[in-house]
Amino acid sequence: MGLLSASVTIARYLVDGKVKDPFFETVQGGLTQHSFRETEGGGPEKAVGWTPFQAPFVPDFEAHSCVIGSHLLFCLRIDKKTLPPKVVKKHVALETAKRLRESGRDYLAREEKRMVREAVESALLVRIPAIPNLYEVLWHYDSGVVWFFSTQSAAREELETLFSRSFQVRLISLFPFTMADLTSGLGPREKDALMTLRPALFVE
Amino acid sequence: MLDVSVSYSRYRFLGPEFLTYLWYLTESDPDAVTTASDGKVSLALGRSIVLENRRRDDVERVTIKGDEAQMDEAMLALKKGAVVTQMHLNLEIGEMTWSFSVRGEDLAVTGLKTPPGAPLESPDELEAAILDKAALCEKPLELVDGLFQRFIRLRVSDAWHGEVIPAMRRWLDKTPG
Numbered sequence: 001m002g003l004l005s006a007s008v009t010i011a012r013y014l015v016d017g018k019v020k021d022p023f024f025e026t027v028q029g030g031l032t033q034h035s036f037r038e039t040e041g042g043g044p045e046k047a048v049g050w051t052p053f054q055a056p057f058v059p060d061f062e063a064h065s066c067v068i069g070s071h072l073l074f075c076l077r078i079d080k081k082t083l084p085p086k087v088v089k090k091h092v093a094l095e096t097a098k099r100l101r102e103s104g105r106d107y108l109a110r111e112e113k114r115m116v117r118e119a120v121e122s123a124l125l126v127r128i129p130a131i132p133n134l135y136e137v138l139w140h141y142d143s144g145v146v147w148f149f150s151t152q153s154a155a156r157e158e159l160e161t162l163f164s165r166s167f168q169v170r171l172i173s174l175f176p177f178t179m180a181d182l183t184s185g186l187g188p189r190e191k192d193a194l195m196t197l198r199p200a201l202f203v204e
Numbered sequence: 205m206l207d208v209s210v211s212y213s214r215y216r217f218l219g220p221e222f223l224t225y226l227w228y229l230t231e232s233d234p235d236a237v238t239t240a241s242d243g244k245v246s247l248a249l250g251r252s253i254v255l256e257n258r259r260r261d262d263v264e265r266v267t268i269k270g271d272e273a274q275m276d277e278a279m280l281a282l283k284k285g286a287v288v289t290q291m292h293l294n295l296e297i298g299e300m301t302w303s304f305s306v307r308g309e310d311l312a313v314t315g316l317k318t319p320p321g322a323p324l325e326s327p328d329e330l331e332a333a334i335l336d337k338a339a340l341c342e343k344p345l346e347l348v349d350g351l352f353q354r355f356i357r358l359r360v361s362d363a364w365h366g367e368v369i370p371a372m373r374r375w376l377d378k379t380p381g
Contacts, residue, residue, distance in 0.1 A: 001314075003337050004324070008316040010341065054330070069335050138338060147341075151312045175310040176218035177211040180356045183349070193360035195206075199217040200364070202224060202372050203285050 002136040002149045003073070011151050013160075014182055015144040017169035023141070027072060028061060030166035035059040036077045045125060048158050050166070051077045056134050072139040076148075076159050079130035083121060091120045135159070146171060219308030220256065222355045223288035226306075227253070228372050229351070230293075231379070237351065247347065250292030250303055253278045257286035265289075276380055283376055295344050302344050311348060316341060 001009035020026045036049030036059045051057070052064035053073045066074040095116050096108060108116065135155050138147040148159055160171050172178055180186060180194055206214070229236050230247050237247040255278060257264040266281045268274050282288075288308065292315075295302040304316040318340035324333040358364050 003334060003341070006317065008318070008341055009312065009314045010316065010345065011310060011312040012345075068331050069338075071334075071338060073334060151307070151310070151314060173208060173212075173310065175212060176222060176308075176352070176356075177206075177215040178208065179311065179349070179352060180215075180218065180360075181206075181211075184353045184356050186356065186360065190357070190360045194356070197215065197218070197359065200221055200359075200369060201285070202287070202369065203283060203376065204373065 002134075003138060009149055009151055011148045011156065012174040013146040013148065013171040014174055014178070015139075015146060015169050016172045019167050019169055024067065027066075027167060030168075031061045031066065031074060034162055034166045035061060036079075038079075045081050047079045047130065048162060049077055050162070051075045051134070053136060057132070070140065070142045072137075072141055074137055076135045076137055076155065076162065078133045078135070078155060078158055080133070081125050081128055081130045083124055083128065087124065088117070088121060091124060092117050095120055145174075216309060217287075218356075218359070219311060220287035220289050221359070222311075222352055223291050223306060223308045224282070225355050225368070225372070226351060227282075227288055227291065228375050232371070232375050236354070237347065244296070244298060245347075246296045248294050249275070250294045250305075252290075252292040252305070253288060254290040255281045255286035256289045257281065257284060279376075279379055293344075295347060297343060302340075304344050306348060311352065313344060313348070316344065318343075 001007055031050045034049055036051045037047060049059065050061075051059040051074065052061055052066060053075055054064045056075050056077060059077070061074075066072045096113070099108060099112070099116065100106070133155070135152075136149040137159065138149070140146070146163075148156065150156070156173070160173070163169070163171050172182065174183065177194075181191065186194065227249060230249055234246065234248075237245055252267070252269040253275070254268075255266045257266075264286070266278065266286060268278045290305055290307050292303065292305045295304070300319040302316065302318055305314045306312070307314065318337065321336040321340055322329065322333050324330060358368055
């Protein structure tokens, strides 16, 4: 549900800290260093990296600027290989039958079964393509607010980790308490009161 | 500042309280949201609302979708002690209309539909379209932030228990449901 979609989803963050000067060079360097690397073939189960908004499948930040007005717009790309359980089950059964036939035994030990499953999964992971998922990131660099166009927990965790690794600043998720504490302009006494709040009862 | 995960859990009641207060505000004091200077502003409960009642050992969740008559069921849940955990809202500013849902847990906006922005007819117009859409998305977020600031200032003040809670109870008592 990205920015230009008909239906948009936005979770917000506050950038905690100052990006090292010169700002744009630091950001460009972080995006390039942690840009997405393809994982086809024998790559890992999951790959994560930045891609340009304009060309999410050709991650070249030299060719595509992410600066748009007072915003930076780019994508978090997460490619994941997911093995269908029924396919795994079929290949485990085939491999088990083959090993039993070759060894002349009636059953495999628990450890052997585990090794068969791991070998099957490794072989299948090499053969299947990873499924790409794109999540847009809009960074309002004047205000230090980041919009992430997804509320999926797994994607948000990847964003927080990669953002910190790329730009050496932390993202603070904005939810009611952090909004109250950090962006609502409460004074010291009001913040003290905030810490002592307990759930209210709207009915007697 | 408290650890983020600790504060998320310890104060997770704030979001549902805010949405419950927001429902009360849109019905009992609609002028509270008509503060923008660039035209008439109105905010109203939209086509769905989700409530949760955690006052017992288990969590009772009520999801209401539909017209005003069915909102009576939501009001009934509220009267039984539930709070709003997600609500769909319609925002009008002048001639323009936004619709979106707000989640209590993080005040994330989902399903946001904005007024039409600048048309994107060629790649050269991409930047203008992005800026235009970002500005359109900003409006409901600004409004929610402004209303949340109003809520949280009240919530940490003596007026919350002295004025707001009694007023909300009177609203609940007189509203059918």
